[in-house]
Amino acid sequence: MxxxxxxxxxxxxxxxxxxxxxxxxxxxxxxxxxxxxxxxxxxxxxxxxxxxxxxxxxxxxxxxxxxxxxxxxxxxxxxxxxxxxxxxxxxxxxxxxxxxxxxxxxxxxxxxxxxxxxxxxxxxxxxxxxxxxxxxxxxxxxxxxxxxxxxxxxxxxxxxxxxxxxxxxxxxxxxxxxxxxxxxxxxxxxxxxxxxxxxxxxxxxxxxxxxxxxxxxxxxxxxxxxxxxxxDGDVEDEVAINEFRNIKENVLIARVEGGxxxxxxxxxxxxxxxxxxxxxxxxxxxxxxxxxxxxxxxxxxxxxxxxxxxxxxxxxxxxxxxxxxxxxxxxxxxxxxxxxxxxxxxxxxxxxxxxxxxxxxxxxxxxxxxxxxxxxxxxxxxxxxxxxxxxxxxxxxxxxxxxxxxxxxxxxxxxxxxxxxxxxxxxxxxxxxxxxxxxxxxxxxxxxxxxxFPETKGLTLEDMGSVFDDKTSIFSFRSSGTGSRSNSRSNSISSVTANGYGSTVEASGANAFRQSAASIARNPSMQKPDYDSLVASNPSLSTSMNEMIAPVDSSVPPQEIEPPSFEVIYAHKLRELERQNIVKKAFHPIAALFSGNSSRSRQTSRQGTPGAPDSEALLQNP
The missing domain is CATH 1.20.1250.20 (MFS general substrate transporter like domains)
Known part of the structure; x- marks a missing residue:
């Protein structure tokens, strides 16, 4: 490493x-x-x-x-x-x-x-x-x-x-x-x-x-x-962070929908x-x-x-x-x-x-x-x-x-x-x-x-629902653009649209409900926005609204859809290296000597970096 x-x-x-x-x-x-x-x-x-x-x-x-x-x-x-x-x-x-x-x-x-x-x-x-x-x-x-x-x-x-x-x-x-x-x-x-x-x-x-x-x-x-x-191996790069959020959000939504x-x-x-x-x-x-x-x-x-x-x-x-x-x-x-x-x-x-x-x-x-x-x-x-x-x-x-x-x-x-x-x-x-x-x-x-057959070129895997429209709960992915990687980079979290069971709500209703799943997970009260003004302007939606909005289990704590921090990843890697070193020391003293030098060089490479975590402290308290 x-x-x-x-x-x-x-x-x-x-x-x-x-x-x-x-x-x-x-x-x-x-x-x-x-x-x-x-x-x-x-x-x-x-x-x-x-x-x-x-x-x-x-x-x-x-x-x-x-x-x-x-x-x-x-x-x-x-x-x-x-x-x-x-x-x-x-x-x-x-x-x-x-x-x-x-x-x-x-x-x-x-x-x-x-x-x-x-x-x-x-x-x-x-x-x-x-x-x-x-x-x-x-x-x-x-x-x-x-x-x-x-x-x-x-x-x-x-x-x-x-x-x-x-x-x-x-x-x-x-x-x-x-x-x-x-x-x-x-x-x-x-x-x-x-x-x-x-x-x-x-x-x-x-x-x-x-x-x-x-x-x-x-x-x-x-x-x-x-x-x-x-x-390119940068765990703090914005592209990597956005990709993590998109994938993890899709995983969590699948679990909410039944898993x-x-x-x-x-x-x-x-x-x-x-x-x-x-x-x-x-x-x-x-x-x-x-x-x-x-x-x-x-x-x-x-x-x-x-x-x-x-x-x-x-x-x-x-x-x-x-x-x-x-x-x-x-x-x-x-x-x-x-x-x-x-x-x-x-x-x-x-x-x-x-x-x-x-x-x-x-x-x-x-x-x-x-x-x-x-x-x-x-x-x-x-x-x-x-x-x-x-x-x-x-x-x-x-x-x-x-x-x-x-x-x-x-x-x-x-x-x-x-x-x-x-x-x-x-x-x-x-x-x-x-x-x-x-x-x-x-x-x-x-x-x-x-x-x-629909055409699926350029869509992310998480946005395939946009051409099949087979989501059966209020969580239904809609591509915010063409679905290309350039769009997914600029939109770190996919939008979630309120849908009937497989049917698409009128544009005015959909726009009113569009929220990120991450926001809903952090604040379950956002699950049900203010419908009064929406229903007043479009009474035909009043019946379908109650059917589309599923109750939220308040016993489930909100979750942050954020990637592991650098400090957590760094500590995890150090623990892996420690386990490898133990094996090397048990079976090959010469390899143990080199791994010890390698460990010192890794710790040295982190010195002088603003905000760098102390490796020993991370090992004791990640």
Whole structure:
């Protein structure tokens, strides 16, 4: 830990040399290893299915056996995604990532050492359990640490990690295909375990999300993380203080409104938000991506590209796929989520129809047309329906975000399983007509997005209620501006508007009631302002007023929504250092000597600073 002055002449207390944008970029890229693993697992099996040693070792498995072995990963992910929501709420996002990566390592080792198709399927089931944990929590983690103006950028960057994993696995398969024995398919299976272990080690380095910390009353740790992410480690910076207030106020309001976190409560209270997350994940699968991702080499073989040529064409396709994920980095926060989904549905649907018609004709142009259309389809998916559904858990409130993400991720895995299970059977039974099914889904997804999905670009997570209007008590967030980070900085506490159960009161009434939740918490008597003049000017409100205003429990003491002071944070850090020193002294005398010098230097760095607390006094009486 470092403690020193910064450019604002305040005190920085940071856990590492990385703070601000550097910390955000490092953390985002590193946690993307979790979705990298999913992409790697996808592409890995698609290429191995054409490996002659793989097919010989497993005795030429039937299409049904291949479909079950491929799709069982989705069964494991479907089951674990629900548990991941509970783990994420109780243990935190960081620990859930750690456990998920460890389980993935175990599943990879079982696959590597498999002796029959059932053994291989069991290993994929274990890996699927891990993938369920990672793909549920990592998008939550990403949305909870990202600033609102760049949240789409970091979510799309994370999805790029998924496609990089897919592409990497294809080229790993292609490279090892030159080995003329069973290592040509066992080594790629082993490499995925190494990547999983790297993510496991990284889980000890990344920070916990500030929203989870504040929601579980770890206010000191939460304030330090907020300052590290948004204020270059300055715990007295106004931006960090305002961010703390906004998040903590949202947490307290959720508790006042009942604080319930069950799935039943979530589905009843936030049904529209949950449907946005689930529909986006459902159509991401039904629109046909896994027909291409899992079975691209088989598709290329059916079009005339045989053996290693099919893997090579898949690898070239994967490079274009990776490049297609870059434009959304810059479009998602400017153009918006909804336009990307609408345009993606159109551009994906057309190549699917052309593929079907070309395979139906089956002439000398078919092979090249199929390759071109698959590349266009993958590029369109990578720029739209690939990244956007994974970031739609941003619409969920903090109190149930983990469970909402679990439900939407489970939807993904359910339809992922159905597509993976049915594709080889459909390709064998109805051949080219298979591609007309996802083409029809693309058309349906366009209609659903156009009619149901709101635009959420630029909104803070705490202001999502402004586009859904699903608050059922008088506490309902309304964005005071565009919802951008610049506005949230200038407005340290979100305004609270009096609402009926889901309905919006006339503007005159809303303006009369707008107060900060912090003010109400400090002075409960402010809960019910003077309505006489308001009712006199607008008698139609008199009936609804009594229904909207809930009584305040006078036994609950007022609370100050203020971050921990520097002195409290400083004392907390000193206590942590003391505990670390005790461990070092017990196990390593030389380390104890250095830690003693380090402690003296830390205390010295605070000397001469006006108003600086005495460290010994703080330790005795924080």
């Amino acid at each position: 470092e403690i020193h002055r910064n450019r604002h002449h305040n005190i920085q207390m940071k856990e590492s040399v990385l703070v601000g944008r550097s910390l955000l970029n490092f953390t985002s890229i590193f946690v993307s290893l979790g979705v990298f693993l999913f992409g790697f697992e996808q592409g890995l099996m698609s290429s191995l299915l054409t490996n002659k040693y793989f097919k010989a070792y497993y005795k030429e498995p039937s299409p049904a056996a291949v479909g079950t072995m491929i799709a069982i990963l989705e069964i494991g992910a479907l089951i674990s995604s629900f548990e991941a929501g509970k783990f994420g709420d109780k243990l935190g996002r960081r620990l859930t990532i750690r456990y998920g990566s460890l389980i993935f390592v175990i599943g990879g080792i079982i696959q590597t050492t498999s002796v029959n198709i059932f053994n291989l399927g069991f290993g994929r089931l274990i890996s699927g359990i891990a993938i369920g944990f990672l793909t549920t929590i990592i998008p939550c983690y990403q949305s909870e640490i990202s600033p609102p103006d760049d949240r789409g950028f970091y979510a799309c960057l994370e999805f790029s990690g998924n496609i990089v994993g897919y592409s990497f696995s294809i080229w790993v398969d292609y490279g090892f295909s030159y080995i003329e024995n069973n290592l040509s398919w066992r080594m790629p299976l082993f490499i995925q375990s190494l990547v999983g272990f790297l993510l496991y080690l990284g889980s000890f380095i990344i920070v916990e999300t500030p929203r989870w910390l504040l929601d579980h009353n770890h206010d000191i740790e939460g304030m330090v993380v907020i300052s590290d992410l948004y204020a 319930e976190r069950s799935y039943r409560y979530m589905l009843h209270r936030y049904s529209k938000r949950v449907s946005v997350g689930c529909f986006s994940q459902m159509f991401a699968q039904l629109n046909g991506i896994n027909i291409v991702s899992y079975y691209a080499p088989m598709i290329f073989e059916s079009a005339g590209w045989i053996g290693r040529q099919a893997i090579l064409m898949t690898g070239i396709n994967s490079i274009v796929y990776v490049l297609s994920t870059i434009p959304p980095w810059y479009l998602v926060d400017s153009w918006g989520r909804k336009p990307l989904l609408l345009s993606g549905a159109v551009v994906m649907g057309i190549p699917l129809i052309i593929i079907a018609y070309s395979l139906f004709l089956n002439n000398k142009y078919t092979a090249n047309i199929v390759v071109a259309c698959v590349i266009i389809f993958n590029a369109a998916f990578g720029a739209s329906w690939g990244p956007i559904p994974w970031m739609m858990n941003e619409v969920l409130p903090n109190s149930v975000r983990s469970k909402g993400a679990a439900l939407s991720t489970a939807t993904n895995w359910l339809f992922n399983f159905l597509v993976g299970e049915m594709t080889p059977i459909l390709l064998d039974a109805i051949a080219w007509k298979t591609y007309l099914i996802p083409a029809a889904s693309c058309a349906l997804s366009f209609l659903v997005v156009y009619t149901l």
